[in-house]
Amino acid sequence: MKIIRAELKDLPVLSPLFDAYRVFYEQPSDEKGAAVFLKERLEREESIVFIGYEKEKAAGFVQLYPTFTSVGMQRAYILNDLFVHPDCRQEGIGKALMHTAFQFCEGEGAKFVTLQTARDNITAQTLYEKVGMQRDTKFYSYLKSLT
Structure with a gap:
């Protein structure tokens, strides 16, 4: 297994994964839109992708x-997105990606890494707890949809 930090040149392999991630969350497939979104994030240095x-x-x-x-x-x-292609699950890729993200954040002097997941996404919750994340019992999350 190899993990790299994504650059613009990686969009052709990253965009289909990002599109599949969105489809998992019941969004319509839009690989072109995924590529545009990711390109903007990477160009503007608004996100870090491994x-x-x-x-x-x-x-x-x-x-x-x-x-x-x-x-x-x-x-x-904010660890906003984690996705492993269904054909590659149960091979430790998600865990390795999480550890890479934690190491990066620690190297940047971050205080913490936070994420949210669906209440019924038990598989993800199990992984997050295995890598040392703790469910927040102190705070509630609130959301106001603007679109």
């Missing part, structure tokens, strides 16, 4: 968005 390869095949990715903690007065990261 791609996991298994036998030269792009098998999964993790995407981080930088933010800050005002209380902690430090950088923090």
Whole structure:
């Protein structure tokens, strides 16, 4: 297994994975839109993406968005997206991508990494707990849809 930090040249292998991730979350397939979205994030340095390869095949990715903690007065990261292609699951790719993301964030001096997942995504919850993440029992998440 090999993990690299994504660059613009990696869009042809990253975009289909990102599109499949969105389809998993019941969005219509839009590989061109996925490529445009990812290109903007990478060009503007608004996200950090790592791609996991298994036998030269792009098998999964993790995407981080930088933010800050005002209380902690430090950088923090939102682990917004984690996806492993269904053909490549149960091979440790998700776990390796998570560890790579944590190492990157630690190297950037981040206070924490946070994420949200669906209540019924037990598979993901199991992975997150295996890699040392803890379910937040102190705070509620709120969302106001604007579109």
